[in-house]
Amino acid sequence: MTQTPHISVQHLNVHIGAQHILKDININIPDKKVTSIIGPSGCGKTTLLKSFNRLWDNTADVKITGKVLVDNEDIYAPNAEVTHIRKKMGLLSQRPYPLPMSIYDNVAYGPRIHGIRKKQVLDELVEEQLKATGLWNEVKDRLNASATRLSIGQQQRLCLARGLAVGPEIILGDESTSALDPVSTAIIEDLFISLKEKYSIVLVTHILRQARRVSDYIIFVYMGKIIEFGPTEEVLLNPKEELTKEYVKGYIS
Amino acid sequence: MKKRKFEELFFRILMVLATILVAGSFFLIVGTVFFKGFHYMNLDMITKTPGGGFYIGKEGGVLNAIVGSFYVAGGATILGLLVSIPVAIFINLYMDGKRFLSNTIRMAFDVLFGIPSIVYGAFGFLIMVYFGIRASLLGGIIAVTLLVIPILVRTLDEVIRTVPFELRDAALSLGSTRWETAKVVLRQIRPGIFTAILLSFGRAIGDVASVLFTAGFSDNVPTSLHEPAATLPLAIFFQLGSPVEEVQGRGYASALILTIIVLTITILSDILIKKFSKHKI
Numbered sequence A: 001m002t003q004t005p006h007i008s009v010q011h012l013n014v015h016i017g018a019q020h021i022l023k024d025i026n027i028n029i030p031d032k033k034v035t036s037i038i039g040p041s042g043c044g045k046t047t048l049l050k051s052f053n054r055l056w057d058n059t060a061d062v063k064i065t066g067k068v069l070v071d072n073e074d075i076y077a078p079n080a081e082v083t084h085i086r087k088k089m090g091l092l093s094q095r096p097y098p099l100p101m102s103i104y105d106n107v108a109y110g111p112r113i114h115g116i117r118k119k120q121v122l123d124e125l126v127e128e129q130l131k132a133t134g135l136w137n138e139v140k141d142r143l144n145a146s147a148t149r150l151s152i153g154q155q156q157r158l159c160l161a162r163g164l165a166v167g168p169e170i171i172l173g174d175e176s177t178s179a180l181d182p183v184s185t186a187i188i189e190d191l192f193i194s195l196k197e198k199y200s201i202v203l204v205t206h207i208l209r210q211a212r213r214v215s216d217y218i219i220f221v222y223m224g225k226i227i228e229f230g231p232t233e234e235v236l237l238n239p240k241e242e243l244t245k246e247y248v249k250g251y252i253s
Numbered sequence B: 001m002k003k004r005k006f007e008e009l010f011f012r013i014l015m016v017l018a019t020i021l022v023a024g025s026f027f028l029i030v031g032t033v034f035f036k037g038f039h040y041m042n043l044d045m046i047t048k049t050p051g052g053g054f055y056i057g058k059e060g061g062v063l064n065a066i067v068g069s070f071y072v073a074g075g076a077t078i079l080g081l082l083v084s085i086p087v088a089i090f091i092n093l094y095m096d097g098k099r100f101l102s103n104t105i106r107m108a109f110d111v112l113f114g115i116p117s118i119v120y121g122a123f124g125f126l127i128m129v130y131f132g133i134r135a136s137l138l139g140g141i142i143a144v145t146l147l148v149i150p151i152l153v154r155t156l157d158e159v160i161r162t163v164p165f166e167l168r169d170a171a172l173s174l175g176s177t178r179w180e181t182a183k184v185v186l187r188q189i190r191p192g193i194f195t196a197i198l199l200s201f202g203r204a205i206g207d208v209a210s211v212l213f214t215a216g217f218s219d220n221v222p223t224s225l226h227e228p229a230a231t232l233p234l235a236i237f238f239q240l241g242s243p244v245e246e247v248q249g250r251g252y253a254s255a256l257i258l259t260i261i262v263l264t265i266t267i268l269s270d271i272l273i274k275k276f277s278k279h280k281i
Helices: A044-052 A082-087 A105-111 A121-133 A152-164 A181-196 A210-216 A232-237 A241-249 B004-039 B043-047 B063-094 B099-114 B117-131 B138-160 B167-173 B180-188 B191-204 B230-239 B245-279
Strands: A007-016 A019-030 A035-040 A060-069 A089-092 A172-175 A200-204 A217-222 A225-231
Touching: A007 A044, A007 A200, A019 A044, A035 A044, A035 A210, A035 A241, A044 A105, A044 A172, A082 A089, A089 A152, A089 A225, A089 B167, A105 A152, A121 A152, A121 A200, A121 B138, A152 A172, A152 A181, A152 B043, A152 B138, A152 B167, A172 A181, A181 A200, A181 A210, A210 A232, A217 A232, A225 A232, A225 A241, A232 A241, B004 B099, B004 B245, B043 B063, B063 B099, B063 B138, B063 B180, B063 B191, B063 B230, B063 B245, B099 B138, B138 B191, B167 B180, B180 B191, B191 B245, B230 B245
Parallel strands: A035 A200, A035 A217, A089 A172, A172 A200
Antiparallel strands: A007 A019, A007 A060, A217 A225
């Protein structure tokens, strides 16, 4: 890779209780590309993703060592400011979790807590992000309706718009389409592909077809270790490691 | 095969009977209060304070006790919420790494939950003696606040625990501080806060023992926190103990008033809960 990595993970170890979940992870996540983390359930995919924006901070018994550099800044450094780090990354979880407020307020929530108060600015931001996620035409007449009234696919796009509204650089997706129907899944996947022009995207997925459709790079994780990392076609069609081969063919899951 | 069918029928009948028994006793209680009290129910009961010969069956009402009860239960619920919301938020959102400590606090509140209200009355009385407060509205509110805090904390705690972790993660991922995340959680549990208020108010307005030494009793509507205040449960207790038939009847009428208040609050909160759960995930 010639370009500078956006996220650089160095000797990351994660323990939850007595379990050693992630073992000496070293990886460079490329800038403005879609990178998918694949691997069998329980291998540590989500743990890895959540360690990128310090979401483990609030969980008991989690011990993290090593470095995660975002824009060359170690987010686990003692003086790192956590809200500033999280603002850089939008998270799209397995199921949509809209905030208990209206559609408009969901998108405006992030900008508001970061100090934007002017209604005109907020209006523009909300419209822009709802357009970016293709929701604008569907919701423009009911921006004050509760976000929970939307279909689950629309809610997931709203959650994406909400995340984009704080102006992140990175989008983290944790099996973001696993609760959605095929049509909504396709919409979200297309969004990821179009958003990589502006954002670096890291996805956790257990659907190999999805990984192949949307990602430029693939990380294969097995038993808490990175087994293989490379361009999508290479990892999926021409894996170097025996374990990757077995996983891609469906022998291990 | 026959045995299974018989079993099915047997337990079905058992469940139906149990349901009838419980639902029936509810109607029996409300019915008794209604029939015994309705005859003595009149506008004076709720608009007048006891007159000169009230306790031998002459004119007056229990306005003093109605207002006193609202003051005590309302004051205690508000004071209780001011303490309980921060506690519930703190043990759930700020003590993540300290599960042992937060569970110990939970257990402490469980124990407090089970303490009989007379103990709170006695404890409140001790506090009053220490600070030189006489039996008064303030004393009653303090004792009842102690009584409702465990109810409020445990109810709010249960409700906060139903909020999915992912919702907190969502707020945190947008760069929220803990307090901003807590505000999102509080919004999410608004219906639950109403439930807690209802439970607390219902318990507070019906409790006798905690106000027995602390609030005192007065035939006047209290005009300041330092005056003694009557409460409905005590009014019922005193009136039912009277040998005069008229006064006993009014005791049932007072019980009817208390029942109606509690039922109204229940129904009202039910409507409010529905109204505020529109953002429910």
